[in-house]
Amino acid sequence: MSTEDDLLARVALTWFAEPGTRSVYALVDRLGPAGALELLLDGGAPEEWLRAAVAARSGEADARDVAAEALARTERAGARIVTPDDEEWPPGVDSLRDMVLPSRERRVDRETAPPLCLWVRGGWPLREALDRAVSVVGARAATPYGLHVATELGYGLADRDWTVVSGGAYGIDAAAHRGALNAGGLTVAVLACGIDRPYPSGNAALFDRIAETGLLVSEWMPGAEPHRPRFLIRNRVIAAATRGTVLVEAAARSGATQTLNRALAAGRYAMVVPGPVTSAMSVGAHEVLREQPSARLVTGVPHVLEEVGRIGVDLAPLARAARHPRDLLDDEATLVLEALPRRGATGVDRLAARAGVDVRTALRKLSLLEELGLVRRRDDGYALVAQPARPAGAPPDPPP
Amino acid sequence: MSTEDDLLARVALTWFAEPGTRSVYALVDRLGPAGALELLLDGGAPEEWLRAAVAARSGEADARDVAAEALARTERAGARIVTPDDEEWPPGVDSLRDMVLPSRERRVDRETAPPLCLWVRGGWPLREALDRAVSVVGARAATPYGLHVATELGYGLADRDWTVVSGGAYGIDAAAHRGALNAGGLTVAVLACGIDRPYPSGNAALFDRIAETGLLVSEWMPGAEPHRPRFLIRNRVIAAATRGTVLVEAAARSGATQTLNRALAAGRYAMVVPGPVTSAMSVGAHEVLREQPSARLVTGVPHVLEEVGRIGVDLAPLARAARHPRDLLDDEATLVLEALPRRGATGVDRLAARAGVDVRTALRKLSLLEELGLVRRRDDGYALVAQPARPAGAPPDPPP
Numbered sequence: 001m002s003t004e005d006d007l008l009a010r011v012a013l014t015w016f017a018e019p020g021t022r023s024v025y026a027l028v029d030r031l032g033p034a035g036a037l038e039l040l041l042d043g044g045a046p047e048e049w050l051r052a053a054v055a056a057r058s059g060e061a062d063a064r065d066v067a068a069e070a071l072a073r074t075e076r077a078g079a080r081i082v083t084p085d086d087e088e089w090p091p092g093v094d095s096l097r098d099m100v101l102p103s104r105e106r107r108v109d110r111e112t113a114p115p116l117c118l119w120v121r122g123g124w125p126l127r128e129a130l131d132r133a134v135s136v137v138g139a140r141a142a143t144p145y146g147l148h149v150a151t152e153l154g155y156g157l158a159d160r161d162w163t164v165v166s167g168g169a170y171g172i173d174a175a176a177h178r179g180a181l182n183a184g185g186l187t188v189a190v191l192a193c194g195i196d197r198p199y200p201s202g203n204a205a206l207f208d209r210i211a212e213t214g215l216l217v218s219e220w221m222p223g224a225e226p227h228r229p230r231f232l233i234r235n236r237v238i239a240a241a242t243r244g245t246v247l248v249e250a251a252a253r254s255g256a257t258q259t260l261n262r263a264l265a266a267g268r269y270a271m272v273v274p275g276p277v278t279s280a281m282s283v284g285a286h287e288v289l290r291e292q293p294s295a296r297l298v299t300g301v302p303h304v305l306e307e308v309g310r311i312g313v314d315l316a317p318l319a320r321a322a323r324h325p326r327d328l329l330d331d332e333a334t335l336v337l338e339a340l341p342r343r344g345a346t347g348v349d350r351l352a353a354r355a356g357v358d359v360r361t362a363l364r365k366l367s368l369l370e371e372l373g374l375v376r377r378r379d380d381g382y383a384l385v386a387q388p389a390r391p392a393g394a395p396p397d398p399p400p
Numbered sequence: 401m402s403t404e405d406d407l408l409a410r411v412a413l414t415w416f417a418e419p420g421t422r423s424v425y426a427l428v429d430r431l432g433p434a435g436a437l438e439l440l441l442d443g444g445a446p447e448e449w450l451r452a453a454v455a456a457r458s459g460e461a462d463a464r465d466v467a468a469e470a471l472a473r474t475e476r477a478g479a480r481i482v483t484p485d486d487e488e489w490p491p492g493v494d495s496l497r498d499m500v501l502p503s504r505e506r507r508v509d510r511e512t513a514p515p516l517c518l519w520v521r522g523g524w525p526l527r528e529a530l531d532r533a534v535s536v537v538g539a540r541a542a543t544p545y546g547l548h549v550a551t552e553l554g555y556g557l558a559d560r561d562w563t564v565v566s567g568g569a570y571g572i573d574a575a576a577h578r579g580a581l582n583a584g585g586l587t588v589a590v591l592a593c594g595i596d597r598p599y600p601s602g603n604a605a606l607f608d609r610i611a612e613t614g615l616l617v618s619e620w621m622p623g624a625e626p627h628r629p630r631f632l633i634r635n636r637v638i639a640a641a642t643r644g645t646v647l648v649e650a651a652a653r654s655g656a657t658q659t660l661n662r663a664l665a666a667g668r669y670a671m672v673v674p675g676p677v678t679s680a681m682s683v684g685a686h687e688v689l690r691e692q693p694s695a696r697l698v699t700g701v702p703h704v705l706e707e708v709g710r711i712g713v714d715l716a717p718l719a720r721a722a723r724h725p726r727d728l729l730d731d732e733a734t735l736v737l738e739a740l741p742r743r744g745a746t747g748v749d750r751l752a753a754r755a756g757v758d759v760r761t762a763l764r765k766l767s768l769l770e771e772l773g774l775v776r777r778r779d780d781g782y783a784l785v786a787q788p789a790r791p792a793g794a795p796p797d798p799p800p
Contacts, residue, residue: 017756049732049757056753110731145676227738229731274674274686276545277699286674289689289697297689297697299677331510331629332449338627353456356417357449 003085009033010083010117011067011221016040016054018111019219020096020233023047025113033116037063070221077196077222079121088125089118092241099236099265111233112262114240115219121195122215129186129215133163134308135238137259138172138248143281146249149273149300150175151182153246156301158185162308165190165242167234168210172248172256174203181209190241191218192234193226235259236266243308244269246298250284257284264294269307271298329372332357333365337374337384345381403485409433410483410517411467411621416440416454418511419619420496420633423447425513433516437463473622477596479521488525489518492641499636499665511633512662514640515619521595522615529586529615533563534708535638537659538572538648543681546649549673549700550575551582553646556701558585562708565590565642567634568610572648572656574603581609590641591618592634593626635659636666643708644669646698650684657684660695669707670695729772732757733765737774737784745781 010033017024027036045051096114136153150172154164158180166173168189180187189210193199195218198207239262250256263270272289275282288295298304339354352362369375410433417424427436445451496514536553550572554564558580566573568589580587589610593599595618598607639662650656663670672689675682688695739754752762769775
């Protein structure tokens with residue numbers, strides 16, 4: 001069998017059965033693409049529904065003709081087909097071989113195998129583009145809050161040289177892609193239809209921008225329509241091709257939460273951005289955080305990098321409020337500080353008594369407080385130094 | 401020793417050392433309140449700082465006189481003192497005996513013992529009021545979002561006959577109390593100062609409303625000032641006296657998150673309401689959710705009741721989007737449905753071929769689809785029935 005035969009066979013096989021079909025993938029594994037195609041054309045598929053599908057499709061057209069036409073159409077679209085034999089094949093998607101979905105999703109478990117081939121449009125080698133990649137997915141009917149967060153994530157990740165992967169849909173997907181583009185970064189749209197007619201057509205200008213500097217990717221041949229089940233099939237590629245997936249907004253029981261399940265099932269990081277509990281578009285996000293102990297709450301790029309980044313390469317400082325000298329005090333020092341009068345000064349004996357500590361301790365703590373600039377010694381004793389206001393949320397000072 | 405002696409001794413002991421002081425609590429445990437007081441007055445305290453505190457305070461006034469004055473002042477304030485010997489003593493706070501704070505909070509671990517006595521203002525028996533109780537705590541500098549959520553929680557919990565406990569502060573605390581009051585429910589404010597001068601004074605009207613129908617509670621004698629460390633000492637009572645604590649809004653490293661740590665340390669449910677990641681007042685809440693695996697994300701009363709409620713008594717339905725007939729379909733039924741033309745009808749043979757299923761399966765699935773009202777049989781074949789729009793967030797339908 002020539003490589004050309006194998007390529008044709010892979011394309012023909014995606015026409016007979018949806019990409020990800022486990023039984024077809026197993027046949028290719030065993031017999032090679034051309035051998036698997038031959039077996040199917042001879043009526044030797046292992047499952048009845050597959051034999052029926054092959055028979056029905058074969059009645060419509062010759063599989064090899066369809067594949068040849070798809071190759072020509074790929075070239076006309078300025079695209080290429082990447083297979084596991086190519087150097088630019090992204091190794092991440094092969095982890096789908098072992099992916100097992102949670103039992104409530106078994107009805108689609110038939111279609112979770114790795115892709116047989118990928119259509120790619122854009123200049124970057126696919127493998128390189130996906131080497132440091134994070135997916136950002138979420139609702140189409142996103143709120144201004146979600147769009148803001150997704151744009152910031154897309155921008156911030158791209159700005160740190162991470163590739164931003166999403167599905168090219170309206171809402172969160174588009175915002176993430178746009179954020180990455182605005183940062184001059186790399187973004188990849190994984191489609192559920194042919195790359196010559198990316199869906200939705202309202203994002204046509206966005207798709208063109210993505211193809212210019214990033215990549216459009218699909219498992220379906222040119223001309224393929226975005227049938228509803230294909231979005232779910234596609235989602236496993238978004239999940240497996242990247243180091244982690246961030247869910248930004250999702251309604252209850254939405255498709256975006258299923259991408260996160262696929263990320264977990266593929267051994268990837270699953271991250272969720274929370275939102276106002278008053279927003280219907282965050283219900284799905286909060287559901288995942290409640291029900292998936294492995295999903296991590298993230299609030300921005302630093303948290304995402306904390307998950308997916310490599311130590312020493314991608315640093316993510318923790319969110320920290322400005323430190324106040326008072327936060328450095330131990331119990332006794334706090335007691336001494338609190339015992340000082342609001343106005344005027346007081347002697348060490350009286351201070352120790354009010355603080356409930358012995359005099360030696362009071363003196364030790366007073367010298368610490370002096371060093372921190374909280375207290376100063378005067379002729380008539382020790383006095384408070386006026387302090388800047390506490391940050392919001394700290395316990396209140398005593399009333400005057 | 402008479403009960404009156406013991407009562408006086410408990411009051412005097414809270415004057416010598418802050419409530420919660422472990423060594424004092426241990427003395428009371430061993431010698432009884434009057435015996436413990438006698439030991440301290442004789443200079444027999446086990447720790448140097450405590451001996452110094454007793455000596456210093458004794459130089460200011462006679463402890464028994466101070467206690468007698470506190471009793472008189474308690475009566476003038478229309479309040480009462482409740483001790484572990486009373487029937488209305490709330491058993492929850494005694495779990496503080498075994499509370500161990502996480503190591504980063506050890507500096508205050510000296511003051512985590514159960515209260516020696518509680519000042520109470522209001523008609524309800526304290527124990528009964530706290531029998532079914534949830535704490536709602538959070539930032540003073542709350543946002544409109546946080547105030548809305550806290551009010552709803554307070555209202556909803558009170559409406560379901562749960563007592564709402566909080567600290568009487570501005571912001572989240574006050575909103576939770578008000579929500580409960582508006583529902584005609586029971587609310588308890590646990591103060592960090594004397595109940596005759598509840599802090600902050602800007603909430604005076606609120607405190608009066610609480611005392612009329614609910615309770616004001618404090619570990620400090622009348623006239624005690626709300627010194628800063630007292631808020632932290634007080635928080636352990638809020639945490640331990642209720643079945644769980646809900647954190648609504650908190651800035652980074654804020655005091656409210658420490659109440660949640662105390663709830664966890666006391667074996668209570670710790671719950672956190674998330675918020676927009678763009679809000680500084682939710683940073684602390686998100687920190688807790690990221691760092692405390694035992695803290696549970698909650699979005700409203702149903703989730704809270706799911707944690708603290710008893711099965712069969714407090715029902716909490718899960719958030720669920722409206723079910724769509726399509727969600728009931730298995731894979732093959734979905735394939736058949738998707739294979740139907742947008743307009744017009746088609747025969748079963750062609751349908752089966754397009755769907756990639758055998759004819760028998762197609763017929764079986766078509767009759768299911770008919771039953772669900774998604775498909776109808778016509779003279780010229782099978783046709784789609786027009787459907788209402790999908791809920792937001794579901795995968796898109798194929799383009800026309």
